[in-house]
Amino acid sequence: MKWIVITSPDFVPGEAFFIDKLFGHGLDLLHLRKPGASADECRDLLERIPERWRGQVVLHEHFELAEAYGAHGIHLNRRNPQAPEGYGGSVSCSCHSLEEVAASKPRHQYVFLSPIFDSISKVGYAAAFPEEQLRQAAKERLIDRQVVALGGVTATNIAALRAWHFGGAAFLGDVWSRMDDPNVDAYLAHLRQLLHE
Known part of the structure; x- marks a missing residue:
């Protein structure tokens, strides 16, 4: 599975490190x-x-920086819904329904589907898809290697994401909340093992 981390929306001390x-x-x-x-x-x-x-960074805004810094790609969202004319890098987007996934997959390298679990970073942002719906979407191959799970993703639910055939897991609150944890290296090594096994 692809391991993706989304930055905290605010700049934080020690972020680059x-x-x-x-x-x-x-x-x-x-x-x-x-x-x-x-x-x-x-x-x-x-x-x-x-x-x-x-070359492994994806930009959500200021797409003009992508080429200058050799970024992997750009991510389209409600704020920035269009790729620049002639852009040749990876283009991904955010989806909030299975219908959006079906419509977006043919035009993007991969898509985020959220929220899969109750969000850690956004209060009141609850899981939007019943387990049975995700199981059915996997069976129909709507969820596949091209679809990345976002929303409340932690080490404890990687097994469920595998069972639903997600191609990747995107972390936000879980990872950034551990930034100053003295055991963060052990946790990140554990994540790598779970996702790349």
Whole structure:
């Protein structure tokens, strides 16, 4: 399974150092999502991410930075719904229904489907899909390697995501809440094992 981490929406002290640590533990892609941040603020964070990892970064805003920093791709959302004319990198998008997944998969390298579980970072953002619906979508191959689960994803529910045939897991609140935990390296190693086994 693909291991993706989405940045905290706000800039946090030590963020670039922690991003380096995540990639060192085997992170596949980092989604740089900073709603409301300026291009200069995003550029500053990209500058502090070691160059060897920049090809694994996906931008949610300021798409003009993608080429300049050799980013993996861009992620379309309600704020930025269109890829720049002639853009040739990876393009992914956010989906909040299975109908959106069906419509979006043919036009994107991969899609996020959320919320799969109760969100950790967004209060009151509850799981939107009954287990039986996800099982059926997997059976119909609507959920497959191209669909990444987002929303409340932790180590404890990776097995369920595998059973529902998700191609990846996107982490936000779970990972960033552990940034200053002295046992974070052991947790990240555990995640890598669960996702890359």
